[in-house]
Amino acid sequence: MTNLAINRRQAIVGLGTAGALTLLGRPAFAASKVKLGVMRLASHAPSYIACERGYYKDEGLDVELEFFEAAQPMAMAIASGDADYAVTAMSGGLVNLAGKGAIKVIGGAVSEEKGVAGAIILASEKAYQAGLTTAKDLNGKSFGITTAGSSFHYMCHKIAEANGIPMSEISLRRLHKVDAIVGALGTGQIDAWAIQGSIANEMLAEGSAKQIGLVSDYAPDYQVTTVLTSTNNAANEREKTEAFITAHSRAIDDYNAAVVDKTATPEEVDEVAKIIHKYVDSDHPFPAAKKIFVGSAMRINTGCALTLESAMNQLVWLKEEKMVSETIRAQMLFDISYVETI
Known part of the structure; x- marks a missing residue:
């Protein structure tokens, strides 16, 4: 085994042994205004579903969607306080902001999976x-x-x-x-x-x-997008952050059942597709848009679980390419106390 592999494994183990906290039975957090960074892509559907079905409100969160066109501006918005949470891909800019103590990856979202439509x-x-x-x-x-x-x-x-x-x-x-x-x-x-x-x-x-x-x-277990928040939220706003994860996870279940696993009823598939259509490809007729949504859905990790090995591989690659500082460690980037790792 290479030193790189050993160091990666040690870093993963070093992130913590307590595991994810159980969110079931936690009382709803007091009403709080939250800005959530998203893109107008079908893969961001859980954010739309949770808003439209009141899942965030059920957890005491008043969520406002903030739309972006790339991952880097989203990470910068988290660091500056212009957004509270975001669903976006890991990038060199994101990792460098984590190295400065500004942001944390607290979960996973879209992932590549053999047999499921992906990129x-x-x-x-x-x-x-x-x-x-x-x-x-x-x-x-x-x-x-x-x-x-x-x-x-x-x-x-x-x-x-x-x-x-x-x-x-x-x-x-x-x-x-x-x-x-x-x-x-x-x-x-x-x-x-x-x-x-x-x-x-x-x-x-x-x-x-x-x-x-x-x-x-070429990358069957690739963690494409992650759930992101500020270091302050991760460390000091635990109840609010748990509330966000709980609500978002409910919407992920709806999405996966409707368009990935296809275990939902036809009526439920239509309802979920209509929610996505409100935010994505709304200028296209619904039947055509629905066909694309259902035919091209990517797996979103249940419970916002994080494919940590893939995320670590991305960190290693960014270091090898000299796009992030060698001094950035896994503990600076990830807080895995909120979700399971897979």
Whole structure:
């Protein structure tokens, strides 16, 4: 076993042995105004469901949704106090803010899982016709990301690593916003991208991109997004934070049953899809939007559980790429006292 593997295991063990606290039976927290950072993506559905079905209110939380277009601004909003909680991907900027004592990852959200629709690797129509028909063909091609150290950057790394392609042979195009990457791929300004199915399937249906692989083929246990809060909230607002996790977890159960596991009734599937449609692709007819939501749903971890090994792997990668300080330790980034780790 390498020193890196040993250090990773020691760091995980060192996060704490008490385990997750049981939330059942906890009295609701007194009414509190909370700002929650989200993106207009189907994978953020539990936030919408919990708002629309009153789950946050049941826990004494008055939640206001704050919309963002990338992970880094969300992390900065948590650090500055402009948002209380957020659901977003780990990024270099997020980890550096944790190293400064500003934020904590307290749970997990979307994760890749074999057999469940996940992020799809896309090629532009132009690049596909020129020979980019599988992920093995990315050598010498351009790949869209929001920022260095983003989830898109990490997915590209995992794809390249699995196919023996040096990252130096892929041109990373930093476009900052998801909408900008959609436009660049659709017009052939970039060759490839990887994005969750709700966006990918829409582009595929329009004929503006071609599917060349699945991220789950290269990162089957990837913790794509996490639940984030300020260090102050994690340490000093425990009852409020537990209330948020409890409410959000109820909505996760609704989402997974309706569109991932498909154990819900058809009526419940419709109700959940209508809630998502209110916030995502609302300019599309509901039947078409529902088909995309149900056909491209990604697993969201029950109880906001955190796939800690994957999260640790991302921290190690960010250090290896010199995008975060070597001095940042797992204890600075994660507070695993709120949820189970898997």
